[in-house]
Structures are given as structure tokens and as C-alpha cells.
Amino acid sequence: MQTLVIAEHDNQKLKPVTRHVVGAAGAFGAPVTVLVLGQDCGAVAQEAAQIAGVSNVLLVEDAAYAHALPEALAPQIVAIAKSYSHVLAGATVEGKNLLPRVAALLDVAQISEITAIESPEIFVRPVYAGNALATVQSADAIKVITVRATAFAPAAATGGSAAVQTVAAAPGASGSSFVNRSLSQSTRPDLTAARVVVSGGRGLGSAENFKLIDALADKLGAAVGASRAAVDAGYVPNDYQVGQTGKVVAPELYIAVGISGAIQHLAGMSNSKVIVAINKDPDAPIFGVADYGLVADLFQAVPELTAALS
């Protein structure tokens, strides 16, 4: 058995999710190789080599890999994957975009967003927005898996001393070209890695009012999230969405403000350690999962809470 972990990065720095995937890979008790594909991303390979538990780093650089287009990456990963028993990536937008393409080329099933590893071929994954857990067994020679970061502790960033080996690039023909990326600028912590998350919903009523959420988040050093309704209404950008079809978070403290608690939203946050709900409707479903519920008008309660934390 040998495990291949596909690194996620921006050509300069490794994304934290990769250390969670390496952490998950530890369950197989087999050597872990990290594959870094990108353009001028030697620094990323060096970073990966330091991760505890990594025994090998493969570095493949080419201009065609600059934007992680799956058309370019998948054939290269397939060529390398043939000598591994498991191929893992984070269940991020990038991982979800890429790994099914790899699996189909290998003619194997892909196992999405696992939350537990029972054995090298048995995995647990949430289905129906997390309202059921499926335990599945794969008989494929190569198991291609995306890993939910919040379910696995990250491997330590240091302690490893893997060798970095360069592999010649052979990008796939693409038909796809990168035009641009507009990334939300934020000085706040990353939503999926933050210790505290403050999320706002439709109850906020406007983008302007979302400043109440920002102020509370700033006081707590928290990341800001949102419900789908808040994103759809244009209060905040799409990458704030928490839920079945958005991001999955599991912070120590999750504060839901003006969010009703639809199953699709709960799917993204119900594994948070402590949940606080502020909602004016005492029957809102969010109170069914909240450790502490405050039935109140958010326009009074949130500024009061922000002030109380000063």
C-alpha cells in the first residue's frame, strides 16, 4: 500500500487542507507521498516535505498547471497514480473538480467527502445533507477519495524531512483556458479553519446591515459565514456560504444570527463544538441544534453582544 496526496496550493503556499488530508492518510499506516503540481511552486514542495508523516514529495512544474485546470492535471495524476493504492485530496472546490476526472480516467469509483476511515477499503461519508451516514466498501485497485478536512486532525506542519523529487511534466490537452479569478479580499481567518465563525442569514435584511456581523466577528477574531439566502440576496459573496452545497465548518464556536436553520445549512455547521443562535422566532429550527439560544431581535442583541465583549 502507498498513498498519494494531491497538494492544494496557490503556487506559493500550501493550503491548510492538505495537512488534514495527510492526517487522514495516516490511518492507512502506509508511506505517504505528496504530489505538488503547479507552476514555479518549488516553495510549496519544500513546505510539503516538512509535514510530519510525509515520506516523499513529487514536484511537477509546468505553465499549464498554473491554475489547477483539471483537463491539464488529470492525465498527469493518472500516470503517477498507477503505482499507488490510494489517491487523496481535500473535499474542497478544487478537489471536487479534479478527483472525479482522475477516477473516471482510471475507471474506478470516486468516494466523496469521507469523514471516517474504517479500514483501507471501508469509508464513512455523509449523504442527504448529512442526515445519514453511508458506510461504503471499495473493491477498486486504486481508491480515489476526497476528504472532509473538518473530520480529520491535521498532520503537524513540521517534523518531516521528505526528499523532493522532480518529475517531468506531461500536461493533458485542455480545451479550457483560464480567464481570471476574483477573490474576496479579507483579513479575517479562513472560514474553514477559523476557531470562531459568525454567520448571518436573511434576517440581516441587507448588505449594509451585515456590518453588524463584521463588527462582532472582528471582536472575536472570527471568520464570517452566511446562509444561502444571505448570499442569494447579495449581502455577501458566494464563498461565504455554509452548508450542504457551500462550505463545511466545525469551529469551536459558531454563532448563527438571523438564520432559521434549514437542513441544508445545518449540514455545514452542525459539527461545531459550541453553537449559539440569535433569532427572534422562538420556534426556529436552529434552536434545535444550538447549545445556547437567544430569542431576540438581532439588531439589538448583536451590538449589545459586540459591546459586552469589549
Add this chain to the structure above:
Amino acid sequence: MKILVPCKRVVDPYVKIRVKADQSGVELNNVKMALNPFDEIAVEEAVRLKEKGVATEVIVVTIGPALAGEMLRTAMAIGADRGIHVPFDGETQPLAVAKVLAALVKREQPQLVLMGKQAIDDDCNQTGQMLAALLNWPQGTFASKLTVADGKAEVVREIDGGLETLALTLPAVITTDLRLNTPRYATLPNIMKAKKKPLDTVQAAELGVDLTPRLKLLKVTEPPKRQAGSKVPDVATLVAKLRDEAKVL
């Protein structure tokens, strides 16, 4: 230009599902079913492209039981022109579905396959990417905006940090995100019209695809239940509890 839109029949998104006591799966008897919401968005987008004169025909396809075939009428009421039903009674898995779709693409020669990013029952988020791989086509996943012109598709994608724009050479596979459009309500006349639209049946065996699940489902269980906590009377109590009881401040 033809557009193919794969459609899955799933449990309605607003139904609270129940896990069967014998852990064999989720209770589907007498449960309200619906067209997968992402697929409904894909149908709407395809119909809009037809209305703009970009597409000439919208073909919807499903792999599933007889009732899934019936559900294609819902897609035809939105405006799809005809349907293909590939009968199968068990659980469909993404790789096999992608193989059926690839075979149908060879037959129908669409320039675009528009489909959901995710089926809300299995939450796999795989089939579109797999289909693109099997066809060696480019993919534009999680699309929140789509422009098709001159043999190209410009796709704005929802990614982890914001938005990304790609230019794809057709033919291509596009998967939909929630904000691509808001599907119309089917009007009564269109529901009536949909009943007369052609709906063909094609066997998976004819297409040379084995739909037997590749991943073995060992069991389905309920997630651990979260205990509801308590209500606090005011902000001061909340802060005190978070500080002294939960120790998260």
C-alpha cells in the same frame, strides 16, 4: 446545437429523511420526490439558451425507475423538447451514470451537456467531471454564469475564495451552481404540452453499460444527534455562559 441535460429524481430537498431501522438505506416509500434542484437549474439554463436561439434542441435524460422517466415530464414542462429514459431500479452511481451519458452523447452529438453539480441524495458531486473525462471534453463546474457564443462557453465558477472565469471550447460539460438562475414555474398549458412530447426508452445494455453499483453500501446509519441546549434570557447571560461554562471566549 443540441443540449443534453441529465436529470435525477431525488427526495424533495425540504423533506426530513428517515434512516431505515435495518440500516439498509433511507426510507423512500411514500416520500415526496422531486427533480434534483441543480438539474432543474440546468434545464432552465438550457431552455433559455434555446429561447435565445443559441440552442436548437434540449434533450433530457434520466437513469432510474419508471417514475424517474415520468419526472422527465417536469423538465419538458419547463421547456425541454424530448426525453430519454434509461430504466434501472437500483442505486445509480456516478461512474456508471457517466458511462451511460457518454454513450448517449455519441448517439445524440450534443455540443453541450448541462447538468447539476451535485445530486442532493448521494451528495457525490462527481458525474459531470467523470463524463467530461470519458469524453475528453473540457469541464466548467459549479457555474454561476454561462455565456455561449461562437463555439465557446464562458463560465463563471463559484470557487472557494470567490469567482473564477474560464473559456471552454465546445463541446463541453457544464455543471450548475445554485445562483446560475431561478427556474420558472411551469404553466398549466406547458404541463399539458409536455405530456405529448416524445419520451424514448433506451436500455443500458444497448449502450453497453453495466449499472451494477461499484461501491458496496455496507450500511446507512443516523448521525449522532446533537442535544439542543438551553435558551438564555439575555446577552449578559450568554456571555457569562460562553466564558464560564463553554469556555470558548
